[in-house]
Amino acid sequence: xxxxxxxxxxxxxxxxxxxxxxxxxxxxxxxxxxxxxxxxxxxxxxxxxxxxxxxxxxxxxxxxxxxxxxxxxxxxxxxxxxxxxxxxxxxxxxxxxxxxxxxxxxxxxxxxxxxxxxxxxxxxxxxxxxxxxxxxxxxxxxxxxxxxxxxxxxxxxxxxxxxxxxxxxxxxxxxxxxxxxxxxxxxxxxxxxxxxxxxxxxxxxxxx
Amino acid sequence: xxxxxxxxxxxxxxxxxxxxxxxxxxxxxxxxxxxxxxxxxxxxxxxxxxxxxxxxxxxxxxxxxxxxxxxxxxxxxxxxxxxxxxxxxxxxxxxxxxxxxxxxxxxxxxxxxxxxxxxxxxxxxxxxxxxxxxxxxxxxxxxxxxxxxxxxxxxxxxxxxxxxxxxxxxxxxxxxxxxxxxxxxxxxxxxxxxxxxxxxxxxxxxxx
DNA sequence: TAATCTTTGTGATTTAGTTCACAGACTTTG
DNA sequence: CAAAGTCTGTGAACTAAATCACAAAGATTA
Numbered sequence: 001x002x003x004x005x006x007x008x009x010x011x012x013x014x015x016x017x018x019x020x021x022x023x024x025x026x027x028x029x030x031x032x033x034x035x036x037x038x039x040x041x042x043x044x045x046x047x048x049x050x051x052x053x054x055x056x057x058x059x060x061x062x063x064x065x066x067x068x069x070x071x072x073x074x075x076x077x078x079x080x081x082x083x084x085x086x087x088x089x090x091x092x093x094x095x096x097x098x099x100x101x102x103x104x105x106x107x108x109x110x111x112x113x114x115x116x117x118x119x120x121x122x123x124x125x126x127x128x129x130x131x132x133x134x135x136x137x138x139x140x141x142x143x144x145x146x147x148x149x150x151x152x153x154x155x156x157x158x159x160x161x162x163x164x165x166x167x168x169x170x171x172x173x174x175x176x177x178x179x180x181x182x183x184x185x186x187x188x189x190x191x192x193x194x195x196x197x198x199x200x201x202x203x204x205x206x207x208x
Numbered sequence: 209x210x211x212x213x214x215x216x217x218x219x220x221x222x223x224x225x226x227x228x229x230x231x232x233x234x235x236x237x238x239x240x241x242x243x244x245x246x247x248x249x250x251x252x253x254x255x256x257x258x259x260x261x262x263x264x265x266x267x268x269x270x271x272x273x274x275x276x277x278x279x280x281x282x283x284x285x286x287x288x289x290x291x292x293x294x295x296x297x298x299x300x301x302x303x304x305x306x307x308x309x310x311x312x313x314x315x316x317x318x319x320x321x322x323x324x325x326x327x328x329x330x331x332x333x334x335x336x337x338x339x340x341x342x343x344x345x346x347x348x349x350x351x352x353x354x355x356x357x358x359x360x361x362x363x364x365x366x367x368x369x370x371x372x373x374x375x376x377x378x379x380x381x382x383x384x385x386x387x388x389x390x391x392x393x394x395x396x397x398x399x400x401x402x403x404x405x406x407x408x409x410x411x412x413x414x415x416x
Numbered sequence: 417t418a419a420t421c422t423t424t425g426t427g428a429t430t431t432a433g434t435t436c437a438c439a440g441a442c443t444t445t446g
Numbered sequence: 447c448a449a450a451g452t453c454t455g456t457g458a459a460c461t462a463a464a465t466c467a468c469a470a471a472g473a474t475t476a
Contacts (some may be wrong), residue, residue: 007463016408033423042388045423046465053425054248061424062472078407079414094306098402100301107407149410171412174405178311179347180250188412190405194306197224197382197400199315201356204396205380206287211471215433253453254435261455269454272444 008089010051011078016041017048018074025067033064054173065151080108085145087170090152091116091131094176098150112144117157134164141168150174151181162189218259219286224249225256226282241272291354295378297369298360299324299339300331302384306358307334320352325365342372349376356384359389370397388405393399 020040035036035045035054043204052065053079059065075081075167086109088095098104099111114126115134124131132140149165151158151173157202165173167185175181175188178196181189222236228248232240242256249256260266260273263285267273283289294317296303306312306401325344332339340348348354357373359366359381366385373381373395376397380396386403 003242005462009463011408011411012330012404013409015404035423044465046467049423049425050464057425059424060472061470062422063475064423077411077414079410084410084413093301093308097301097305101278101402103403104406107403145414172409174409190409190412192402192405194309194400195311195315196220196223197398198312198317199381200219201380201398202292202316203219203222203285204398205292206285206354213432217433243453252435254437257453257455258434265455266455269440270444270452272453413444 004054005197006054010054013047013051014049014074014078016043017051018071018078019200021065021067021071021074025071027150029067031060031064032064034059037065057106069087080147083108083110085110085112086148086150087111087113087115087137087141087144087146087165088150088152089115089134089137089165089178091118091126093150095152096126099129109148112146113140117153132200136159137164140170141170143167146170148172148174150176150177155179209361211260214262218262221249221251221259222253222282222286225252225259226286226288229273229275229279229282237275239268239274240271242267253370253404291316291318291373292305292355293318293320294356295319295321295323295349295352295354295373296344296358296360297345298322298362298384299326299329299334300360303358303360304334306360307337317356320354321348323348342369345372346376347392349373349378354378356380356382358363358384360384363387 017037020037021032033045034048038045038048049059049194056073058070058073071086074171088098088111091114095114099114104111111129113131114131115137116122117129117134119133121131122133146168147170149170149172151161153161155177158175158179159181162175162181162183168189171187173181173183173187177190178193179190183189212311225245228245229240234266241253243253246253246256257267264281266278291308296306299322305321307322312319314403319337322337322339323345324330324339325342327341329339330341354376355378357378357380359369359373361369363385366383366387367389369372370381370383370389370391374391378395381389381391381397381398383397386401389397
């Protein structure tokens with residue numbers, strides 16, 4: 001890491017590079033140039049080099065990047081060398097969609113608990129996970145060493161849930177509720193506003 | 209519209225302004241300044257004026273914007289003066305989450321059909337909508353004048369579904385599958401890559 | 417080993433978007 | 447109605463990110 005601020009876009013692209021070099025390395029392809037890696041990922045060679053440049057010097061002039069070395073380096077950078085425990089709060093359709101999403105494990109994420117405030121849902125199984133009452137959050141979060149909370153409750157109760165997550169020691173919140181959460185600076189919140197995506201649809205239909 | 213390219217961010221912000229002036233206008237508040245509108249939306253006054261400036265001159269020096277006029281103007285710009293028919297393809301959890309999402313109507317969107325390829329799901333009701341076999345897509349799309357297709361099928365079948373949507377005359381695709389779709393330029397595709405959001409979580413946990 | 421070729425890493429440039437700042441339009445006050 | 451106050455619309459300045467472009471490092475060839 002060279003100290004400069006890393007653009008958000010760089011980080012998503014690192015995952016793309018990671019996927020590609022994993023593939024290459026498993027195909028026993030030993031090295032790849034930034035040009036070819038760019039080709040395969042629909043990005044420019046300069047973009048590839050600049051992105052990697054934020055984190056160090058991984059390449060060799062004249063031959064390119066060693067695929068398995070780069071894979072290992074990216075694993076480290078991206079936190080893919082361990083598993084992160086996740087709790088989903090809100091066992092409605094969206095929560096269920098996330099719980100049944102098979103890709104999680106590949107991302108180094110493991111959903112280990114689900115919560116809801118609706119007593120009708122408590123005790124039901126969503127996949128492997130039994131839905132718990134939200135008042136158990138704090139205890140379970142500590143017992144199961146949960147790092148990440150995903151909020152899929154309605155907008156009206158999202159702030160309240162966020163506060164419980166903070167109290168329970170969660171470090172990162174992924175928020176699907178269409179409200180902006182007020183939490184301490186030390187907690188990272190990422191908003192995924194599906195309604196925004198849906199809304200903007202109509203603009204593009206009107207304007208061509 | 210003054211011809212200059214409109215930044216993507218401007219468009220989402222227009223919806224925020226729209227919501228605010230709708231509220232204000234219904235409260236019989238006749239005018240609002242860019243400063244106050246900015247205050248209420250956590251944006252700067254300059255941002256508000258610049259955003260609106262892409263589409264014309266709506267304000268009055270010395271007094272600000274007429275809320276109900278601005279509301280009408282934004283309705284027009286954003287395509288909120290009519291309803292757009294939507295089909296969801298993929299009646300799994302995510303599809304169900306969208307179908308049960310009450311906010312749709314507010315966005316001028318109406319889900320009028322749902323499709324799946326799994327015969328176990330055909331005929332089931334998701335809310336008001338009966339799940340149809342995907343082979344009916346083309347006919348139903350024409351009958352029901354569907355403009356928008358939302359893809360919530362697994363990555364592996366997304367491209368195939370996209371092609372059927374194009375064939376059925378859909379103009380806009382909202383794609384939840386984590387693959388990039390290959391469609392004609394005349395079709396607008398918006399990708400919502402949940403897995404990307406999930407993935408990037410781990411980076412931020414490692415790096416602080 | 418020298419000449420040539422390939423490819424990185426990174427400053428310099430360009431592009432896109434946001435913020436600043438102010439002239440000029442309109443409103444309010446006395 | 448003139449002076450003071452408010453607020454817009456928009457170029458200019460700034461900031462962030464992507465792209466360019468090239469010196470230097472290493473690989474390849476003869």
